[in-house]
Amino acid sequence: MIEAAAWVALVAFGAGVLLCAWRLWRGPDLVDRVLAMDTLTVNVIALIVTWGILQGSSVLFEAALFFAMIGFVSTVAFCRYVLRGLIIE
Incomplete structure (x- = not known):
């Protein structure tokens, strides 16, 4: 039973990855990206x-x-860039 749920979760997360990649590619704004x-x-x-x-x-x-950890650091760096224009002060 847990294997079936895991496969369904893999498909759902895979669809989420594809949709997020689409928004990353076609985002109308830098904040959306x-x-x-x-x-x-x-x-x-x-x-x-x-x-x-x-x-x-x-x-x-x-x-x-x-x-x-890498994702958190990169998100903080991009947010600092969007807000201040500089990553390292």
């Missing part, structure tokens, strides 16, 4: 974790944690 990138990061993390559940591998959970 930053939000799409942040949401894309969250969806990719969910894909990695769900795949880790299916595979039973703890290495994928560590990869998801690393990806989350």
